[in-house]
Amino acid sequence: MATIHQNYVIKSLKIQQRLMSNSTRLVYRENLTAPAYQPGFVEKDKYDKWEKSGHFQPREGSKKSIFSMVLPPPNVTGKLHLGHALACTVQDVIARRKRTLGHNVLWVPGMDHAGIATQGVVEKYMENTMNTSRRELGREQFIKEVMKWKDKHGNSIYEQLKRLGCSLDWTRQNFTMDNRHTHAVNTAFIELFKKGLIYRRKALVNWCTKLNSTISDIEIDNVLIKGPTEIKVPDCDKPVKFGLMYHFAYKVIDSDQEIVVATTMPETMLGDTAIAVNPEDERYRDLIGRAVYHPFRNTPIPIIGDDVVDINFGTGAVKITPAHSKVDFEIGQAHFLQIHQVINECGNMVNCDHQFKFKNRYECREVIVNLLKEMSLLKDIVPHEMTLPTCSRTGDIIFYLPKEQWFLACSELNKSVVDALKSGKLKVLPEKFEKNWLQWAEDDRDWCISRQLWWGHQVPAFKCSVDNHLVWIACTDINTAKLEASKFLRTMPAEIKAVRDTDVLDTWFSSAIYPFAVMGWPDTLNKDYSLYYPLSLMATAHDILGFWVHRMAMLGLELTETLPFKNVLLHGVICDSKGAKMSKSKGNVIDPIDVINGISMESLKEKTVDMNRSGILSNDELKKALDYHKANFSGTKGIPQCGVDALRFTLLSQDVKAHFVNFDVYQCNANKLFCNKIYQSVKYTQMAFDKLKKTEDKVTRSDLTYFDKWILSRLSNMVEKVNKSMDSYDFHLATKAIRTLIYSEFCDIYLEATKSGFASDNIKMGYAHAHTLSAVLNTALRSLSPFMVYLTHELIPKIPNFVSNIIFNYDDASMPYFHNPRPEDFIIWKNDDFEKQSERLLKTLNLVREMKGLYGISNKVKPSVIVETKNERLAKDLEANKAVFLNLTRCGVLHFGQCIKNNVIHAPLDKDTKIGIEIIGEDVTDTIMSARSRLETKIRKLEYSVAKMEEKLANSGYLSSVPEWTQVIDRERLTNKKEELDNLRKLLEENSST
Structure with a gap:
């Protein structure tokens, strides 16, 4: 890297020496040939040159100057969306600015295997294109198909990141299923198991029959149902009606009394093991301890008292189904109730009377309702507003069932994370999210880390047994498992049967160790680990604060004895121009590449239909996407070409620390016109320098005109605002300050003000303008360079300058990362009193323009x-x-x-x-x-x-x-x-x- 820098310096000196003899004493001069800004031309070949030259790799240096980040690894499931574009642009702007400030920057790229998401998408793809399923292929062949998908889509994701200008160190790219990361995942599991933090037990889990797996809360979409609504459910021949509350009665044994309960899932009553009432409810107080008769099991079930029951809700009596309700499960645990499972992993009825057995749960619902009606136990069916948990990957309705799973005990781990935040060792920006962090960290629920999938990190644990005795051993090979098990089973290893668990680990578990795994952990002597860990900053979207950021801190403290990062920057979730969150289900997802290149309505339709054929979009998602395109882009016959720089600038023109970040394609197109404004200002400066009259008179700062001094004061103000805003990650304030300076002040006023000076016979005035033009453009474009990476790298070396500029001299125009303008270098030009004075003149000017227009x-x-x-x-x-x-x-x-x-x-x-x-x-x-x-x-x-x-x-x-x-x-x-x-x-x- 030092050699590259030296070559640029030598080249720079040669240019200066060659031009010193020229009476105009110009440096860094190369005329722009294109009449206007063309994104494709400006962006062409630049990234490849930067990458090949090693610009994105950290230099050798001290740990003090290091700034390290990891890119939150995008899922391998498909192409990047605008949410990814926002996330990587935020980080790239930070990384590029840190380099201009002299930091030794490492920014690591990677990709996540995304267990559930990838398995779901590949299964859809196989169904649509190969007319087969994973079960027909078998586990081994299915994994091969997923790897083919990964190789195809993973490469396209990396190419998109490069297209967006992300200055990542590609020599260190990671994939969460590669051998090194798998070793780290296994090591983490085994260490936590040995510490007693990972254990196995039977508990209630979120279950998706389509995936045939547990899923985490983040994979669930809670859909609000206002009233009776028919919904097409996977594997059901006809739509199922939701939004109904069924009231039915249980008869009290040895009494003519009955207790009416209500449920939205009548089929679960086959698994009822109690009726709960509030002990303070006078209507039922005398019934506590007695029993009701279950009409289909021919068994009594107890009436219990529990103050969790709301006296004023419904009838005040609640059916308890511990096997299929999370609330009921906890009540059942407290009262030692039987867990009677009546729905299996396929969504069919089990452990029940033959008339219900093996029926689909929704078919069984109809049968039970009709039988209850015949028995005069059904009292009413009424419309009911409810929340329906659905799998975001498959659209299936989630239900709960008891299953043996692996859990991570979080109570003690959470305490250390809370202490880190409260003590100030960990800082979260914006601070408003600290309360969300604490809500997650103060939740004592243990984390279910196993999934019944084929794609992912297989749990490194063996079930070791002899006769009816068994023990679970965490390790990666069968011989070690038998040897370790022999110590507990008190028998020879050869007599032990050992079978590895077929489950895989939750993707969030492998992601939770990502910051230190990518640096080489568990090899703590690794050079990257010792230099770049812990990270300087973790930047990501706020909606995965609990699922990822909190868990990284939790496992980082436990496994590495240090916080994996001390600073967290949380940005908003991307929304469309109307403020609606972008999602496939709404059809309003926009491909950043379509914004960069532009796309016609016809091509947009073809692309969307192809995504439907490939299994990425469902039929419903396809329809919504086409409707959205027609409503929003038909007026411009598609999405106009905006280019990378306009896209990046637009994304960061919003407050990224807000909950939501809106994106408007037409605002992006307006910023493309801003790019052209900048391009034309450099062309004007080049032409102005061409017209300079040769003179040997020395121009000094005393020769600066009224408008020269005004724009320099405004420039000083802009540099101060940009640096302050960038330090606090208020990028929207920085972009606003830059745009105001360049567009409204420099181009609209100052450039026009110089025309009469260049046209006059006052030679010194022309040269004073030239020095000012060059200095202002150089400074403004260097401030802009982290945002508009291609345009600034194209234009800065072509801004004409003098061997010694009287304003501020830049001597690194050929460097890949330009000097960052610092407020202290421009404070001399700041003049608030003069600006207030000149403000009246400018208001007069604007009023005249406005009156003429009106x-x-x-x-x-x-x-x-x-x-x-x-x-x-x-x-x-x-x-x-x-x-x-x-x-x-x-x-x-x-x-x-x-x-x-x-x-x-x-x-x-x-x-x-x-x-x-x-x-x-x-x-x-x-x-x-x-x-x-x-x-x-x-x-x-x-x-x-x-x-x-x-x-x-x-x-x-x-x-x-x-x-x-x-x-x-x-x-x-x-x-x-x-x-x-x-x-x-x-x-x-x-x-x-x-």
């Missing part, structure tokens, strides 16, 4: 401007900068005096100043009346718009359902509209008597 005065007409003011400072500034002012406003003459003529329209600037513009032409009255009519129409439309927005923002439904960030944007829009309306009313009132 009254339809063409720029081809050069009207006179009359300034009536008591502000002597403003008058002097206008007079001193008359040429620039007239050029910027496209006016002909500047007068000072009263705005009293009939052919003059006027508007107040402030209490001391009034601005007038002379209407040129014969029919002045008609022109003014026509403009006034347009103004009145515009005011009426704006009043209507403001009223509608106020009504919308006050609506309770809007306040409760619309994301916080969308509400903030809407309120800003309302404020801007009100301000615009106020100005228009003043303008109309001021000219009502003209």
Whole structure:
């Protein structure tokens, strides 16, 4: 790396020496040839050169200068989506800026095997394209098919990350199923098992019959059912009706009394083992300790008292089914109730009367309801609002069943994580998520870490038995298992039968050791582990705080005796332009590559249909996606080409620390136009330098003009804001500061202000402008470079400069990572008093432009401007900068005096100043009346718009359902509209008597 740096320095010096003899003393000069910004041309070949040159690999250096991160590994299930684009852009901007500050940066790429997600997608793919299933193929052949999928889609994910400009060290890429990571996973399991933290027991789990596996809470979508709703369930011939509450009675033994209970799942009553009432409920107090008769098992079941029962809910009596309800399971444990399982892994009825046995649970539901009706036990069926747990991978309805599983005891592990947060050793940004962290960490429930899948890390444990005696041994080979088991079973290893568990570990378990496993753990002598662990920062989406970030901290502390990271940055979840979370189920997922390259409606449809054929999208998801595309992109005939830089800049123009981050394709296209604005500003600077008149006169800082000093003060302000915002990860404030400086101040005002200077005979003025142009562009684009990686690397070396710039000299224009502008280097140019003074001149200029626009005065007409003011400072500034002012406003003459003529329209600037513009032409009255009519129409439309927005923002439904960030944007829009309306009313009132 040092050699690369040296070569750039030598090249830089040679260029300077070659150009020193030139009277213009220019350096770093290469003309732009394309007439406008073209993303494809600018992005071409750059990434490959950066990667081959080793720019993304850390340099040798001290641990003090190290900054290390890992990319949260995307699932191997398919292509990247905008959520991934947001996550990797946030991290890339951080990594690139750290490099410009001199840090030795390591950013590690990787990919997650995503057990459940991958198995589900590959199974769909095989069904759709091969007309087969994993069970028909067998485990070994199925794993081969998954590896084929991984090789195909994994490579495309890596290519997409490169396309997005992610400066990852590809020499260290990881896959969570490679041998090194598998060794780390096995080691972690065995160590935790030996410490007594991993154990095996029978417990209630979330079960998906389609996957035939347990799933974690994060794989469950809780769907709200408002009332009776028919839903198509996998493996059911007809839709199943949900959103109903069934009331039925149990008869009390040796009594004519009955107790009415209610359930949304009548089939589970076959597994009822008790009726629970509140001991304080006078209606049932005398029945506690007695029993009711189960109509289908011909057995009594007890009536128990438990204060968890809500007296005021329903009938006050609750059926208890410990085998199929998590709440009931806990009640059953407390009262030592039998666990009677009546639904098996296939969703069929078991351990019940022959008339129900082996029926699908939903078929059984109908039979039971009809029988209860015949027995006069069914009391009512009423509509009921409910939450239906569904598998996000298969759409199947989740139910609960008891199963032997592996668990990680979390109580003590959680305490250490809580202490780390409360003591300040661990910092979470934004701080509002600390309470979420504590909620997870203070939950004493143990973690079920086993899954009944074929794809994943097979549990490194053997069931060792002799006769009826058995013991579980954690290890990776059968001989070790038998040897260890012999110590417990007190017999020879050869007499022991050892069978490895066929279950695999929860993907989150292998992900929880990711930060230290990728650095070489358990080999703690590994160079990467000793240098780069713990990580400097963990950045990821807030929605996996508990499932991943918390668990990484928990296992990191236990297995490595240190926090895997001391700082956590949580960003929001990606949403569409309307604030709806992007998901396949909503059809609003946008491929970042489609935004970069652009895509027609026809190609978008073909691509979406192909995803349906491949099993990535269901038929319902396909329909929703096509409807979304038609509603949002038909107006532009698809998604316009925006390029990588515009995409990155748009993603970080939102507050990434908010709960939700909205993405608007059209805003992204607007940022592509911003890229072109930057491109054209460099072209203008090159042309301006070409026009410089040769001179031997030395230009100093005292030769800087009014507008030179103004833009330099604004530049200093921007550098300060950007650095402060970047340090606090407020990227939206940094992008706003950069865009305001480049677009609104540099391009719209300063560039235009230099035109009269370059056209004049004042040579020093031209050179003062040239020095300023170069310094401002260099500084602004270096501040922009972490966001727009391709455009800035294309343009910075082509910004013309001087061997010694009087503003600030940059000598590293050929370096891959440009010097980061520091506030202390530009503080000399900061002048708040001067900016306040110049603000009045700029307001005058903008008011003239606004009045011309409202009254339809063409720029081809050069009207006179009359300034009536008591502000002597403003008058002097206008007079001193008359040429620039007239050029910027496209006016002909500047007068000072009263705005009293009939052919003059006027508007107040402030209490001391009034601005007038002379209407040129014969029919002045008609022109003014026509403009006034347009103004009145515009005011009426704006009043209507403001009223509608106020009504919308006050609506309770809007306040409760619309994301916080969308509400903030809407309120800003309302404020801007009100301000615009106020100005228009003043303008109309001021000219009502003209």
